[in-house]
Amino acid sequence: MPRVICTDVSGHCTALEIPPGWSVMQSAVDRSIEGIEGLCGGMLACATCHCYVDPQWIARLPAPSAEELQMLENVAAERRAGSRLSCQIFVDQSLDGLPIQVPDRQL
Amino acid sequence: MDPIIIIGAGQAGVQIAETLRQEHYSGPILLLGAEAHGPYNRPPLSKKWLLEHHDPAQLAIRSIEAIRRREIDLRLNCEVVAIEPARQCVRLADGQSLPYAGLALTTGARVRMLPGPPLRGVFGVRTLDDAQALAAAFEQCLARSAPLVVIGGGFIGLEVAATARKRGLEVTVLEGLGRLMSRVVAPIVSEAAARVHRAHGVQLKFDVQVEGLVGRDGQVSAVRTAGGVEYPAGCVVVGIGVIPEDRLAAAAGLACERGIIVDACARTSDPKIVAAGDCTARRLADGTLLRLESVHNAIEQGKSAAAALLGRERPFTATPWFWSDQYDVKLQMVGLSHGYDQIITRGDLQKPAFSAFYYRNGRLIAVDSLSRIGDHMLARKLLDNGISPLPAKAADPAFELASLLKASGP
Numbered sequence: 001m002p003r004v005i006c007t008d009v010s011g012h013c014t015a016l017e018i019p020p021g022w023s024v025m026q027s028a029v030d031r032s033i034e035g036i037e038g039l040c041g042g043m044l045a046c047a048t049c050h051c052y053v054d055p056q057w058i059a060r061l062p063a064p065s066a067e068e069l070q071m072l073e074n075v076a077a078e079r080r081a082g083s084r085l086s087c088q089i090f091v092d093q094s095l096d097g098l099p100i101q102v103p104d105r106q107l
Numbered sequence: 108m109d110p111i112i113i114i115g116a117g118q119a120g121v122q123i124a125e126t127l128r129q130e131h132y133s134g135p136i137l138l139l140g141a142e143a144h145g146p147y148n149r150p151p152l153s154k155k156w157l158l159e160h161h162d163p164a165q166l167a168i169r170s171i172e173a174i175r176r177r178e179i180d181l182r183l184n185c186e187v188v189a190i191e192p193a194r195q196c197v198r199l200a201d202g203q204s205l206p207y208a209g210l211a212l213t214t215g216a217r218v219r220m221l222p223g224p225p226l227r228g229v230f231g232v233r234t235l236d237d238a239q240a241l242a243a244a245f246e247q248c249l250a251r252s253a254p255l256v257v258i259g260g261g262f263i264g265l266e267v268a269a270t271a272r273k274r275g276l277e278v279t280v281l282e283g284l285g286r287l288m289s290r291v292v293a294p295i296v297s298e299a300a301a302r303v304h305r306a307h308g309v310q311l312k313f314d315v316q317v318e319g320l321v322g323r324d325g326q327v328s329a330v331r332t333a334g335g336v337e338y339p340a341g342c343v344v345v346g347i348g349v350i351p352e353d354r355l356a357a358a359a360g361l362a363c364e365r366g367i368i369v370d371a372c373a374r375t376s377d378p379k380i381v382a383a384g385d386c387t388a389r390r391l392a393d394g395t396l397l398r399l400e401s402v403h404n405a406i407e408q409g410k411s412a413a414a415a416l417l418g419r420e421r422p423f424t425a426t427p428w429f430w431s432d433q434y435d436v437k438l439q440m441v442g443l444s445h446g447y448d449q450i451i452t453r454g455d456l457q458k459p460a461f462s463a464f465y466y467r468n469g470r471l472i473a474v475d476s477l478s479r480i481g482d483h484m485l486a487r488k489l490l491d492n493g494i495s496p497l498p499a500k501a502a503d504p505a506f507e508l509a510s511l512l513k514a515s516g517p
Contacts, residue, residue: 021165022165026165029167029168029169030167030169030170030173031170031173032125032169032170032173032174032176032177034129037406039402039403039406040150040402040430041148041150041151041166042151043150043151043154043155043430043432044437045430045432045437045439046402046403046428046430047484067437067480070480070481070484071480071484073481073484073485073509074481074484074485074487074488074509074512075484107406107407107425
């Protein structure tokens with residue numbers, strides 16, 4: 001299974017194994033990663049699973065949809081170049097080791 | 108050391124348990140769930156999940172392992188029959204009595220069903236079991252070309268109607284009042300939603316009083332309405348609201364009024380007991396009671412409740428928000444529009460892709476957005492920061508609402 005390396009608010013690092021068909025958000029909430037809320041369960045309605053994808057890696061992900069971009073415009077934490085909603089990130093083996101960082105707040 | 112006991116392993120219950128740990132409470136926590144499933148997300152049940160029959164594991168709010176890792180003692184299939192505040196203990200159906208140092212009630216709500224004997228093919232949509240049974244009933248209806256009748260044109264009913272149409276079922280929605288979602292949204296939003304549902308082939312019937320269900324051999328066959336009209340039904344979804352689950356609390360003598368009464372810090376009338384989520388009715392500063400049924404409320408009240416259990420005050424004051432998905436229309440609501448005296452729209456009403464800005468006494472109180480995600484996200488920030496765009500500015504498509512946030516600074 002591909003892994004995503006997730007750094008939470010307190011700097012703690014977790015290697016998240018992503019089962020096939022699962023989003024990064026699902027794996028993060030499943031493992032109870034602090035700071036990824038995912039209130040809407042991945043329906044692209046809440047923007048509480050915001051994360052920062054490492055800038056070196058961001059171009060390797062499929063581009064965000066128009067809906068995701070609109071949600072990202074006003075996320076609670078600072079928006080950065082690597083800002084994505086983790087419910088929209090699906091990874092395969094080619095993205096094994098993808099580093100993401102949890103922002104300081106989601107609400 | 109007696110544990111903190113949380114009755115109800117849904118969104119609010121999980122939030123309380125996790126916040127307690129985040130706040131460094133290291134004593135025992137017992138999380139009691141009545142269902143056989145671990146904590147799961149309910150919102151997708153009437154939407155995407157109903158259509159795609161995902162693996163139940165994907166609905167999980169947390170994996171059971173993650174809960175155990177935090178030393179939260181999760182017990183499933185666990186029914187509490189009584190709370191004894193004087194002895195500070197709860198009694199379980201199996202006769203056990205569990206003492207508590209602090210108690211949290213996150214008992215949720217149950218679906219309001221129609222009176223009369225139970226019939227097969229009649230569903231509420233609240234639990235994973237409900238959704239699984241309904242998904243199976245959809246397939247049977249399809250095989251028999253039998254229609255779905257939805258009673259109630261609120262969020263749940265309309266989400267199920269949209270999902271059923273996507274699956275190819277014939278759908279009729281019976282609404283008791285004159286328009287859709289009438290308790291929550293303005294007529295202009297109701298009308299847009301009605302157009303979308305009709306365009307997708309849903310039959311909408313307004314001002315219809317349901318008298319009862321017609322059954323054949325224990326299986327529902329039709330819905331009978333006042334005036335004697337019968338709507339044939341292969342299955343029926345009842346979406347006429349929920350009843351806050353406050354029976355345990357009321358029997359224990361806690362103040363309840365259509366929900367367990369709590370203050371802004373999620374405290375009940377008993378100093379050792381807090382409550383959060385759908386089971387509560389929050390007393391506002393003006394004395395009125397506010398009931399919110401939403402994930403956002405469960406989470407925020409859960410955080411307040413955990414703080415209260417630790418003797419801290421963390422009032423829940425954030426502007427509430429909600430969402431609903433119907434076809435490709437994303438309906439997102441922030442704030443409470445009740446009592447508005449002016450409404451401004453922004454965007455394309457026909458498409459529909461617009462937002463309704465609700466004002467009271469010239470101040471913005473709520474925004475409903477249909478497929479206007481950017482407006483919704485902005486509105487959350489405007490309302491949370493007490494920023495009220497002038498109505499004329501809100502209506503002006505050339506005006507950048509975001510500039511108001513920049514002007515006020517972060």
